Amino acid sequence: MSLYAAIFYFLAMVILMATGLGITRRQPIHAVLYLIVAFLGTAALFFLLGAPLLAAFVAILYAGAIMVLVLFVIMLFQRSPRDLGLMPQWGHAVLLGAIFLAVVVAMVLKDPGSGIILKGAAATPKDFGRFLFDRYWLAVEIVSILLLVALVTILQVAKRRGTAADEGQEMGEQP
């Protein structure tokens, strides 16, 4: 077992443990903190698998931006909803996940290509950026429009808050 393989299994263990601990917490803040560890492990895994630019993006976007956004939203709520636990039928959810996992394991075992040893290779950020804007510039522009649409949607949802409260009061007054 080479050093790279040892690093891979170590990172996989860290990611799985952090995610498993995170999704079983009842407090969303604890879950988000565990998941930041999981996403940083994912960034290191991407670096190991030859995607340094994506590793930087995952560290900045997932662990940095998205999870901090979730933390801020959790802090927006006045009282922490700590009484919210699991659904009463959570066993069904575990069964669903186990079935999905069994399908994945069967697929990996059946696929003759799954035993192929991965060779180390890295796409430098320069090559990756040139490739992206050479061949997928239209998709990049579409993604930018998607982000703009998300921004407009958020502004609209946040702006309508006052009228929504009025609506709620009106609805509350009506029997």
Add this chain to the structure above:
Amino acid sequence: MIVPFGHVFLLAGLLFSLGLICLVAHRNLIMTLVGVEVMMNGAAIAFVGAALRWQLMEGQAFVLFILAVAAAEVSVGLAMVVNVYRRTGSIDPDRYDILKG
């Protein structure tokens, strides 16, 4: 690098099923969104592993788009969660029964 391709895929599948369990089992809307994030993370790992196995950069390009879609999804989702919390005072989907006659 001597990791078999199947092990990367097994890791991705495990993460995806963990996210699926989180998405279905929790009754907190924020934990539901977090479950979707974990599932997208698993999918991204599968894409990067496939990009390394076939030595093509398309997989990495897809991960970039997954990141953008995840950012848009979680920001819109959280804005809606905050909005619905201000309307009803709860983030439990079972309590959203305004439409009930």
